Amino acid sequence: MLEFLKQPWPWYIAGPLIGLTVPALLIIGNKSFGISSSLRHICASCMPANIPFFKYDWKKEVWNLFFVFGIFLGGAIAINLLSNPNPIEVNPKLATELAGYGITNFNNLVPEDIINWQSLFTLKGFLLMVVGGFLVGFGTRYAGGCTSGHAIMGLSNLQLPSLIATICFMVGGFIMANLILPFILSL
Amino acid sequence: MQQNTDTDIQLRELDAMCVNESRLQHKWYHNLKYLAIGILFGIVFVKSEVVSWFRIQEMFRLQSFHMYGIIGSAVVVGMISVFLIKKFNIKTIYGEPIKFSPKTFNKGQIYGGLIFGFGWAMTGACPGPLFAQIGTGATVVAVTLLSAIAGTWVYGKFRDKLPH
Numbered sequence: 083m084l085e086f087l088k089q090p091w092p093w094y095i096a097g098p099l100i101g102l103t104v105p106a107l108l109i110i111g112n113k114s115f116g117i118s119s120s121l122r123h124i125c126a127s128c129m130p131a132n133i134p135f136f137k138y139d140w141k142k143e144v145w146n147l148f149f150v151f152g153i154f155l156g157g158a159i160a161i162n163l164l165s166n167p168n169p170i171e172v173n174p175k176l177a178t179e180l181a182g183y184g185i186t187n188f189n190n191l192v193p194e195d196i197i198n199w200q201s202l203f204t205l206k207g208f209l210l211m212v213v214g215g216f217l218v219g220f221g222t223r224y225a226g227g228c229t230s231g232h233a234i235m236g237l238s239n240l241q242l243p244s245l246i247a248t249i250c251f252m253v254g255g256f257i258m259a260n261l262i263l264p265f266i267l268s269l
Numbered sequence: 270m271q272q273n274t275d276t277d278i279q280l281r282e283l284d285a286m287c288v289n290e291s292r293l294q295h296k297w298y299h300n301l302k303y304l305a306i307g308i309l310f311g312i313v314f315v316k317s318e319v320v321s322w323f324r325i326q327e328m329f330r331l332q333s334f335h336m337y338g339i340i341g342s343a344v345v346v347g348m349i350s351v352f353l354i355k356k357f358n359i360k361t362i363y364g365e366p367i368k369f370s371p372k373t374f375n376k377g378q379i380y381g382g383l384i385f386g387f388g389w390a391m392t393g394a395c396p397g398p399l400f401a402q403i404g405t406g407a408t409v410v411a412v413t414l415l416s417a418i419a420g421t422w423v424y425g426k427f428r429d430k431l432p433h
């Protein structure tokens with residue numbers, strides 16, 4: 083059993099489990115699944131700075147912070163107790179492309195060759211981690227949700243705005259990964 | 270007081286994702302059930318490699334079905350669940366009716382969506398996976414998370430000047 087759990091889980095197991103988070107959160111406390119709001123609650127709790135967008139009773143939303151702290155703990159548990167000893171199997175085409183940028187280490191979920199503390203202080207690392215992170219936080223709030231809030235919760239509830247947002251997430255990702263990222267990775 | 274709560278909810282409804290529908294007051298430890306769901310969710314995230322930068326790159330290059338299968342089947346299961354909850358008027362464990370907040374369209378979903386898409390392909394993570402990646406020991410991702418929090422803050426600061 084444990085050996086089985088240590089393998090990477092296939093999509094048809096993981097996807098439905100992620101989908102079940104929607105009714106689970108609704109039934110245990112009327113909560114709409116959404117993760118990027120946690121970033122807003124952190125702003126509201128730590129540095130509201132009199133900005134109207136952050137002036138609300140964040141303590142009512144503290145469940146969301148418990149939830150994301152759980153995701154962090156879940157990550158730690160999965161890697162320590164259920165770790166897959168083999169490198170991540172990527173599409174050979176991607177492996178070839180990435181090797182051209184000096185990315186050859188597939189042992190971790192994040193590419194250690196480019197995402198590490200040393201490269202944080204290079205232009206490439208700064209763009210990928212600091213600028214990339216900023217775009218994630220800015221964009222999700224501007225869009226009013228992320229993959230969980232729009233693509234999963236919003237689409238589950240048949241919301242057209244969420245479909246528009248999800249299409250834009252994908253379009254943005256396709257443009258970045260295919261047209262812009264190659265230049266960043268070549269730096 | 271009721272007045273205050275209502276404006277508070279209205280303000281947060283602009284953002285759709287932030288409304289706490291439950292009117293019940295609970296002790297803090299009731300939140301532990303969300304912690305538990307989060308832990309299970311984080312384990313699924315890591316074991317299915319949704320939090321892998323490589324899987325995200327494959328997805329945006331149409332080199333693998335994996336991510337499409339995950340998001341697609343998650344949406345189908347979510348849709349069926351929401352349908353059943355509405356159809357059978359299923360209540361929460363506290364007996365409250367379950368409420369859904371419809372989202373209203375604004376241009377932010379387009380501009381913000383594209384901006385988030387750029388960030389998603391760069392960092393290989395949406396907000397949930399950022400927390401999970403740090404948990405797997407990629408400590409430098411904490412910088413990415415802080416930067417995402419800064420991005421959210423800057424959006425809040427300049428919100429009224431941005432097109433919506």
